[in-house]
Amino acid sequence: MPTTQHEVVPHPDLETEQQYVKDLYGRLDAARDLAEHRLRQAIAWPAVDPQALQERDATVRFQTERVTALDAAEAGLCVGRIDRTGGGPLYIGRIGLAADDAGGDPALVDWRAPAARPFYTATPVHPLGVERRRHIRTRGRAVVRLDDELLTGGLATSGLTGEASLMAALDTARTGRMTDIVRTIQAEQDAVIRADDRGVLVVQGGPGTGKTAVALHRAAYLLYTHRERLARRGLLVVGPTPTFLRYIADVLPSLGETGVLLAGLGQLRPGLDARGTEPPASAAVKGRLEMVEVLERAVADRQVVPGDPVEVTVDGFALRLRPVDVRRAQAAARRAERLHNLARPVFARRVVDLLTRRYAERIGAGIDGGADLLDREDTAALRREVAEEPAVRLLVDDLWPVLTPERLLTDLFADPARVAAATPGWDDATRALLHRRKGSPWTPADVPLLEEAEELLGFDDGAQRAREERDRRRRLAEAQETLDVLHGSRSVDLDDDALTARHLDEEVLSAGDLISAEELADRQRSVDTRSTAERAAADRTWTFGHVVVDEAQELSPMAWRLLVRRCPTRSMTAVGDLAQTGSPAGASDWAETLRPHVGDAWRLAELTVNYRTPAEVMAVAADVLAAGGTGATAPRSVRPAPAAPWAEVTGEEQLAARAVEVVAGWAAEEGTTAVVAPAGRVAGLAAALAARVDGVSSGPDADSSRGPVVLTPGEAKGLEFDRVLVVDPRRVLDEGVRGHNDLYVALTRPTQRLGVLSPGELPAELARLS
Numbered sequence: 001m002p003t004t005q006h007e008v009v010p011h012p013d014l015e016t017e018q019q020y021v022k023d024l025y026g027r028l029d030a031a032r033d034l035a036e037h038r039l040r041q042a043i044a045w046p047a048v049d050p051q052a053l054q055e056r057d058a059t060v061r062f063q064t065e066r067v068t069a070l071d072a073a074e075a076g077l078c079v080g081r082i083d084r085t086g087g088g089p090l091y092i093g094r095i096g097l098a099a100d101d102a103g104g105d106p107a108l109v110d111w112r113a114p115a116a117r118p119f120y121t122a123t124p125v126h127p128l129g130v131e132r133r134r135h136i137r138t139r140g141r142a143v144v145r146l147d148d149e150l151l152t153g154g155l156a157t158s159g160l161t162g163e164a165s166l167m168a169a170l171d172t173a174r175t176g177r178m179t180d181i182v183r184t185i186q187a188e189q190d191a192v193i194r195a196d197d198r199g200v201l202v203v204q205g206g207p208g209t210g211k212t213a214v215a216l217h218r219a220a221y222l223l224y225t226h227r228e229r230l231a232r233r234g235l236l237v238v239g240p241t242p243t244f245l246r247y248i249a250d251v252l253p254s255l256g257e258t259g260v261l262l263a264g265l266g267q268l269r270p271g272l273d274a275r276g277t278e279p280p281a282s283a284a285v286k287g288r289l290e291m292v293e294v295l296e297r298a299v300a301d302r303q304v305v306p307g308d309p310v311e312v313t314v315d316g317f318a319l320r321l322r323p324v325d326v327r328r329a330q331a332a333a334r335r336a337e338r339l340h341n342l343a344r345p346v347f348a349r350r351v352v353d354l355l356t357r358r359y360a361e362r363i364g365a366g367i368d369g370g371a372d373l374l375d376r377e378d379t380a381a382l383r384r385e386v387a388e389e390p391a392v393r394l395l396v397d398d399l400w401p402v403l404t405p406e407r408l409l410t411d412l413f414a415d416p417a418r419v420a421a422a423t424p425g426w427d428d429a430t431r432a433l434l435h436r437r438k439g440s441p442w443t444p445a446d447v448p449l450l451e452e453a454e455e456l457l458g459f460d461d462g463a464q465r466a467r468e469e470r471d472r473r474r475r476l477a478e479a480q481e482t483l484d485v486l487h488g489s490r491s492v493d494l495d496d497d498a499l500t501a502r503h504l505d506e507e508v509l510s511a512g513d514l515i516s517a518e519e520l521a522d523r524q525r526s527v528d529t530r531s532t533a534e535r536a537a538a539d540r541t542w543t544f545g546h547v548v549v550d551e552a553q554e555l556s557p558m559a560w561r562l563l564v565r566r567c568p569t570r571s572m573t574a575v576g577d578l579a580q581t582g583s584p585a586g587a588s589d590w591a592e593t594l595r596p597h598v599g600d601a602w603r604l605a606e607l608t609v610n611y612r613t614p615a616e617v618m619a620v621a622a623d624v625l626a627a628g629g630t631g632a633t634a635p636r637s638v639r640p641a642p643a644a645p646w647a648e649v650t651g652e653e654q655l656a657a658r659a660v661e662v663v664a665g666w667a668a669e670e671g672t673t674a675v676v677a678p679a680g681r682v683a684g685l686a687a688a689l690a691a692r693v694d695g696v697s698s699g700p701d702a703d704s705s706r707g708p709v710v711l712t713p714g715e716a717k718g719l720e721f722d723r724v725l726v727v728d729p730r731r732v733l734d735e736g737v738r739g740h741n742d743l744y745v746a747l748t749r750p751t752q753r754l755g756v757l758s759p760g761e762l763p764a765e766l767a768r769l770s
């Protein structure tokens, strides 16, 4: 009888490759030992002055990053090799390692180096000088499998690079954390990863096409290729939700890159973590570009002209300020300075000048010659008196208050009258969407508005500058004192009596001759030891060297405006899928979305292959996409499903119980599980599940590495799970502002299994499942 047992014949080169990989690990160990030694040396460096301290900190940071990168390279150090026509093999891996022979090929080429490119892009039709591509799979430091592709035949294949390795990677159970794809990057993905960094690159691709993976690998590639510039200016990666940021957080560190700032829109204002929630319609209105004008009007509205003359009393004299006086003072302030807070001192000066004149007139009244008799000193004294009078300060505050962005928005959104004044032509229902109770948490949609307000208000840093100047003078005085002491105590040991005093002055350089007090004071300024990412996170005026935006279709126009401000060079990568837009403020057309911010200075790349969702599941999702009527096409899946997707009509009463049963039934399987349901059902389903299954979580803190998660389609966006149960698809369709997009997102999350539970009749869009 023929045996069904499949005997795996080890690849004949396995042992040779094991030797080579062992040698590479030896080099990695040596590089790490050296970096650790240098790090220890740097830490032990006696830093005698601030400059040395600064140098030491820079070295410590550099060597720490080096050790971290070398540590990260340990897992899967070598990913494969290419055998080139007329040349030796070139090994590709996570980092570059030099060979002993300085003139020859490196022992290992960094996957991001130009020489590594054919490993990802060579095909039998376009072999690029490559005869054979070999994927090397390792476990720990042991080589466990070799997969070869011959590229000499000239015949077109599946179009996938390293198909066996790719399929093995795609079939692996998920852990709840995204992993890197260095081993199996595909040619169309490679083109995006290595694309020129100038201008805005938009990457459009359906679910599972690797947009997130590609965006993160592109970040790593740009850091490698433009290391110096990006190390100085920093790189920002923006994601939609805290859950998503947690999901992707390990990828860049696993590629040895730790200096990238990952942030959600809610974290883009230093010092604020905006996690409040609000109806999508409110977020949509806040996201409109016309909010810029609304804010401009809201600021102008705070520059008040009273209806009637106002009076302030200074030393018993009632002084009058007429509306026309205020108007003139306002006009002068606005002429002098565009920003509200910076123009305020001009306004205040004008008001004080006017009141001083009135004061002088009142004092001079009854005396012959009147105010003209007061000399400059008298007037200056009166001016001081007026300026220091609390009633005058209060009046100026009323007429032109110092405003923080938070105060401007809090006062505006809490007061329908203010909103009405700032939104001429709006209807009341739209205005009502801006309402916010004082003290409620800020939402992500508020962040671009707060930042815009900051641009309009300006920050009067007069007090801070005065403080810095005082500090500088103090340091200068201390430095001078130090130099004086050094100068006074210099020991001059001269044998030659013939040296005259004049010679002495010429020949002996004192500390003060080598360094001025100013230089010394400057050196004493405290050294900023924070990394670029930390400094960028704390500084709202920081501009980044490159910005990567994931799920870019969700960004509102105001959010785009904020990001472009943070990246004036427009060196940006935006990845997204118009067919998955859930937010009413989000994009339905890239050109339309980008035009107000970058004009036509952007280009489009497309990803067409779905690596996540099995073909049978994708067919169901594609029906929903087609029914949505956007005309978008679903990407092509590369894998079949291990089990057919299914749907079940449960009735309302049985819905939660069936969901629990299904998820509990899946509990024994490896990998992650998600229940995706309309917002109104999440809490109930999570509670029902938690009673039966361990580690259930939901909402912004959901974490599928601990157990099943219950999410809305919006929260599930960008994530993936081995098994997904979609509950109540009808309500997902009906409740979402773009319901078909939401259901499409929900259905495209699984890597293995999909189940659908419907309390009532299955929507026609899911007919394929009935």
Ligand SMILES: Nc1ncnc2c1ncn2[C@@H]1O[C@H](COP(=O)(O)OP(=O)(O)OP(=O)(O)O)[C@@H](O)[C@H]1O
Pocket (backbone or CB within 6 Å): 166, 169, 170, 179, 180, 181, 184, 185, 186, 189, 205, 206, 207, 208, 209, 210, 211, 212, 213, 214, 577, 580, 611, 612, 717, 718, 719, 720, 748
């Ligand atoms: N070349 C590849 N090799 C191995 N795995 C890959 C490759 N490309 C993508 N994947 C995997 O496919 C899955 C989907 O990738 P990713 O999440 O980046 O897609 P996406 O386009 O961002 O999807 P969505 O639009 O749904 O957010 C991930 O598990 C990713 O690791």
